[in-house]
Amino acid sequence: MSQADLADAAGLTGNYIGMVERDEKRLSLESFVAVANALHVSSELLLCGVLETGYQVKESLLSEKLGRLRAEDRQEIYDVIESMLKHKKPER
Secondary structure: OOHHHHHHHHOOOHHHHHHHHOOOOOOOHHHHHHHHHHHOOOHHHHHOOOOHHHHHHHHHHHHHHHHOOOHHHHHHHHHHHHHHHHHOOOOO
16 A cells, blocks of 8 residues: 555545654554554554564464465474574573
8 A cells, every 4th residue: 555545545644654654753543543444454453563462463463374374384384483493592
């Protein structure tokens, strides 16, 4: 979706959406809700990369996507994740 399309759907200006994307402006709660509604997503989904509890949303979405795959494809992905976890350096 383009900035202009999002702005139109949310009842905002394209210039305002551009400034938000460039981190020059912050969305008001009212504008945030308008953007979420325009995108047809929950506020939780929009914030999942920011809020600590948002990881539950990401896990749920990942689980849903993995559930659509064939069992063999899922296993390959699990194997890759397992390998990555084995080689991850411990946090200090």
